[in-house]
Amino acid sequence: MPGVNELQAESGGRRRGWSGIASRAVALTVGVGLVFTTAVACADESTTGGQVTLLTHESFELPESVIDGFRRQTGLTLEIVRSGDAGQLASTVSLTPGAPKGDAVYGIDNTFASRPIEAGALESYESPLAVDGADEYAVPGAADKLTAVDRGDVCLNIDDAWYESRSLTPPASFRDLVKPEYASQTVLTDPATSSPGTAFLLTTVGALGDGWQDYWKRVVGGGATIVSGWEVAYNQMFSAGEGKGDKPIVLSYASSPAATPDTSALLDSCFPQVEYIGILKGTRNSTGARKLVDYMLSPEVQSALPESMYVYPVQRDVELPEGWPARAAVPEWMSSLPPATIAENRESWLDQWRDAVGR
Template sequence: MAIFGNRSGGIRRPGRTMIVASLAISLVATLSACGSGEGSANEVTLLTHDSFQLPQEIVDQFQTETGMKLKIVHSGDAGALSATISLTPGSPKGDAVFGIDNTFAARPIEAKALLPYVSPAAANGAAEFNVEGSAGELTAVDRGDVCINIDDAWFDTRDIEAPTQFDQLTEPKYRDLTVLMDPSTSSPGMGFLLATLGRFRNHAPDYWRGMVSNGAKIVSGWEVAYNQEFSAGAGHGKRPIVVSYASSPAATPGTSALLDSCFAQVEYIGVLRGAANTEGAKKLVDFMLSSTVQAALPTSMYVYPVQKGTPLPASWRQRAPIPAWTVTMTPAYISAHREEWLNEWRAVVKG
C-alpha cells in the first residue's frame, strides 16, 4: 500500500474551513445560470466549492489589475465539483476551477477536462505540490491537514477527559459524541478515510466498525458537520468531536486538533478545457499565487498558503500548531483504490 507518513518540515495547510465569513464575498449562483460557452473577454467565471471566500477588496483588485470581472459560481463540496468538471470535458460551465484537491485530482485530469498551464509564479512554492505525472493541469494554491477536532470547552464543563489520541474515539465513554462525513461526497470525509488507512492499515475497517458501533454520526459534508452538528460550531450542535482541519482551532477558541489523525490535503486551481476565456483563466491562476491572495488565505479560508515567504497570523503558532506527521498519498494511488475503499466503507457503515 503506497501510503506514506510525512515528517513535516514546513507549513501545513489546514483546509478549506469556512468558519469565519467576515470581510468575504458570498456570490452564490447555480451552474445552470452559467451555460457552456458563455462568457466574454471582460469576465472570468470561476467554478468552486461552497466554502470559497475571499475579501471583496481582493476580488476587486483582480478586476483592477486585469480589466476583467471575476464571477464566482459555487458548486457543492470538492467531490461534487470534481464530478461536474469531469463530466463536462471541453464544454465547461466556466473558465477556471478552484477547490479540487489531491483526493479528487486524478479524476478531472484523466477526463481531460483541464488545459495544462504552468504559471511563472508557481516556481516560488506551488510547484512543489504538483500532481505527480501530470502535465500542469492543476496548480496548487493552498494546503492543510484533515484532522479530528475536539471541543475541549465542552469536555471541561462536563468534567470528562477529552480524547488525546485517534484510537480512543471507539471507547464507550465517547459514545454518540463524534460526527464524520461521507467520504463519497465530502473531501474532508475522504481525508479522514485516508488518514485511518494510513494509521491502521489493513485494520482500518475494524476502526470504522468501532466508530459506527460507538454511535458516530455520518453527514454529507463539512458545512453540516462543523456548523450544525459540532458543539463548537456556528449552530452549537450536540457533538464535541468532528472531522475538520488542523487550522480550525485558530478560528474556534476552546477547540484543538488531534495531530495524530491528519491527512495532508492540497487544493488546486486549473484552466478548464474549452473555456470561453482561456487567457482570463490563466491570469486568475497567476493571481491566486500572488502575495496578496496568498497572505489573505489564512484569515479568509483558514488554509495555509503554498507560496514561500507568505506570512501567517502569529496566533496560529499557539492555536493551530503544525502536525509533525501526516498521512500522504498520490492522487493516482487514491484514484486507483477509491472505489475499493469506498465499498469497504459502505459495507461497514450499512452493516
Template sequence: MAGLGFTAVAVLLTSCSLVGEDDAPSSAASEVVLVTHDSFVISDELIAQFKQESGFDLKIKASGDAGALTNKLVLTKDNPTGDVAFGIDNTFGSRALDGGVLAAYEAPLPTGADQYLLAGDDDQRLTPIDNGNVCVNIDESWFAEKDMAPPADLEDLTDPAYADLFVTPGATTSSPGLAFLLATIAEYGDGWDDYWTRLIDNGTLVTEGWTDAYQVNFTQGGGKGKRPIVTSYDSSPAFTVDGEGASSTSALESTCFLQVEYAGVLTGAANPDGAQALIDFMLGPDFQAALPESMYVFPVDATAPLPQDWARHATRPAEPLALDPAEIAANRDQWLREWTDIVSR
C-alpha cells in the same frame, strides 16, 4: 478546501461575490470565467484589483463541492463551461487529470508552493493555491470539566471510554468526511474496514456535512451540541479563542490528512490568457494573504502572513497522513461503497 473551509460561513460570503451563474461560456476576451466550488470566496476589492492588474473581468460559477466540481468538469470537457477551475483537491486531482479536462500551464510558484504539487502531474496542469489538514478536533474545556483525559489518536476513538462522543461528516457527502476516511485508510491499510466497524459500534455519529457535525453536534459549535470530538480542520482551534487569547479546542496532529486545493486552465478555454492571469493572481501576495480569513485555509506561499490566532493556535502536523493520488483514484469508489455498507448497518 472542500473544499477545505468552513462551508456554512463561506457560502454566505460567496453569494456576495458571484458575478454570474449562467452555464454558457463567454466568448468575450475581456472576461475570464472561473468554475469553482460553492465555498469559494473572494472580496470585491480583490476582484477589482484583478481587473486593474490584468484587464479581465471575473465571472464566477459555483458547481457544488470538490467532487461535484470535478465530475462536472469531466462531463463538460468537450464544451467547457469556463476558462479556469479552482477547488479540485488532491483526493480528486487524478480524476481530473485522467479526464483530460486541464491544459498544461507552468505557473510561477511562490516560496514553498512546490511542496504541494500533485504527484504524477508531470505537465503541471494543476497549480497548488491553498492547503489545510482535516483533523480530529477535541473540546479541551469539556474534558477538563469532566476531569477526563481526551483521546490522543485514531485508535482511542474506538475505546468505550469515548462511546457516543465523536461526530464526523459522511465520506460520500462531505469533503472533510472523505478526507477523514482516507486518513483511516492511510493509518490502517487493509484493516480500515474493521476500524470503521469498531468506530460505528462505539457510537460514532455520521452527519451529512461539516456544518451539522461542527455547528450542530460539537460542544464548541454554534448550537448546543453534546459531542466533544469532531472531524474538522487544523485551523479550527483559531476560531475558538477566548478573550484571554486561549483556545478551548485543539486538533490531534496524529489524525490529520492533508488537503491541497488546485487551480487549472480548462482544455478548450475561450480565454486561456485570462485563465493563466487568474492563476498567477491567486498565487500573488494579496490573494494568498487573504486565504486564512476568507476561506479558512493556509496559503501555499510560505512567506504569506497569518492572522495572530492562526500563528498561535492553528498547529500544523509535521507529517500528516497521506495516500498516493493514483491509489485514491483507483480505489475511491470501492472504498466509498464499503464505507456506506459499514455505516448503514
C-alpha cells in the same frame, strides 16, 4: 510545516462565513457569489466580454478588495460560481470535458485531483509564479493541469470546553473513537460526498492498514454519527460550532481552532489537503483564465488565505497573521498515501467503507 517530499508522498474541505468557519456544503447547489461588472477589457477573441468565470466550492471566501484587485490588475471582471464540496466540484468538472460551465476551477484537492485529469477536463498551463513554492505541491505527472494554491490538514477537532465543563477526559488519539463513550460523541462526514470525509478515510487506511474496516465498524457501532458534509457536521452538530450542537468531537481541520476558541485538533488523525486551480478545457477565455491562475499565486491572494479560509499559502515567504501558526498547528505526522494509490483504490475503499458502516 512538513517537507516538500513528504507532502508529495502524502497527498494523493473548514471555513466559510467567518462568523464561524467556512462551509463544506455537499448539496450540489450552484449560485453566483460575486459578480464584479466594472471596467471590462478583451482577452481572447472568443472571450465573453472580458469576463472570467471561476467555478469553486462553497467554502471559497476572499476579501472583496482582493477579488477586485484582479479587475484592477487585468481589466477583467470575475464571476464566482460556488458548487458544493470539492468532491461535487470534481465530479461536475469531470462530466463536462470540453464543454465547461466556466473558465477555471478552484478547490479540487489532492484526494479528487485524478478525476478531472483522467477525464481530460483541464487545459495545460504552468504559471511562471509557481516556482516560488506552488510547484512543490504539484500533482505528480500532471503539474501543467492543476496549480496548487493552498494547503491544510484534515483532523478531528475536540471541544475542550465541553469536556472541561463536565470534568471529563477528551480522547487523546483518533484510535480512541472505538470506545463507545467517544464514538457516541462524534460526528464524521461521508467520504463519498465530502472531501474531509475522504481525507479521514485515507487517514485510517494509511495508519491502520488491514485493520481500518474493523475500526470503522467499531466507531459506527459505538454510536458515531455520519453526515453528508462539513457544513452540517461543524456548524450544526459540533458543540462548539455556530449551531451549538451536542457532539464535542467533529471532523474538521488542524487550523479550525484558530477560529474557534477552546477547541483543539487531534494531530495524530490528520491527512494533508492541497487545493488547486486549473483551467477548464474548452474555456472561451483561456487568456483570462491564465491571468487568474497567476493572480491566485500573487502576494495579494496568498497573504489573504489564512484569515479568509484558514489555510496555509503555498508560496514561500508569505507572512502569516500574528500568532496564527500557534493557533493553527501543523501536525508533525500525517497519514501517507501516494496519489496513484488513492486514484487506483478510491472506489474499492469506498465500497469497503460502506460495507463496514452499513450504508
